Amino acid sequence: MARKQQEKSQQTKEELMSAANELFGRKGFTETTVAEITRHAGYAKGSFYRHWVSKDKLFLEIIEDKLIQYRNARDERLSRAGSLEEVMHIIWDFLENMVQDRNWAKVFLEFTIYASRIPELREDLGLSQYRLSETVFAELVKDFIETDYPPEKLGALNTVLFEGYMVRNALETGFMIQNSGEHGLIELKEIREAAVALAISKGLKKKPE
Known part of the structure; x- marks a missing residue:
């Protein structure tokens, strides 16, 4: 069970990073918000803050x-x-x-x-x-x-x-x-x-x- 949770957490992280990469390239760093990243990746904002503080x-x-x-x-x-x-x-x-x-x-x-x-x-x-x-x-x-x-x-x-x-x-x-x-x-x-x-x-x- 713990292994599946770790794999899911890693997948979430990778999908958030991929969404951020795409948005940064399209809009720039400062114009891209955490809310936009999580929405684009299909996750709640809490998922973001489980991996990064900012x-x-x-x-x-x-x-x-x-x-x-x-x-x-x-x-x-x-x-x-x-x-x-x-x-x-x-x-x-x-x-x-x-x-x-x-x-x-x-x-x-x-x-x-x-x-x-x-x-x-x-x-x-x-x-x-x-x-x-x-x-x-x-x-x-x-x-x-x-x-x-x-x-x-x-x-x-x-x-x-x-x-x-x-x-x-x-x-x-x-x-x-x-x-x-x-x-x-x-x-x-x-x-x-x-x-x-x-x-x-x-x-x-x-x-x-």
Whole structure:
């Protein structure tokens, strides 16, 4: 009996998370209410509060679940990587997968701005399971670094490049550059190429001519 209750509780939780995911993507985080989530999933509000104390905590769990899925696919490939360049491309494949989920990227940006005003939530969002971590990045590349350049700094630079792109992409403004007096959009693949080139330049020893 207890096992059936646990299975039912887990099913309820998954259905509530699925409903929340759909509504967040459609309406945004702040415009979606707990009542709408439970109604969409077909449950009473009490079912929600048996699993989470607030909508904020639900969203943090959704972030963690999404990043776990992305990271599992990334880590399986990283276990077979043989060079810094290969590792960098695997990492950027992982980052691009997040960008391609446009609704999610926008909601994540919205939640990040919202969380920045709440000290406790801002501290939660700073934990590595909820964000792109320079420390995690350093662990992924450190075995392929040949120089004394800090891998954490490479991680910080890549994070700045990626998160800057994600913000502009979510706002649908793009990156504007000057080229011979003309404006042009920088594509994500160009940012990837710059990040990989930077990692190789800083992380690998120069080969003799």
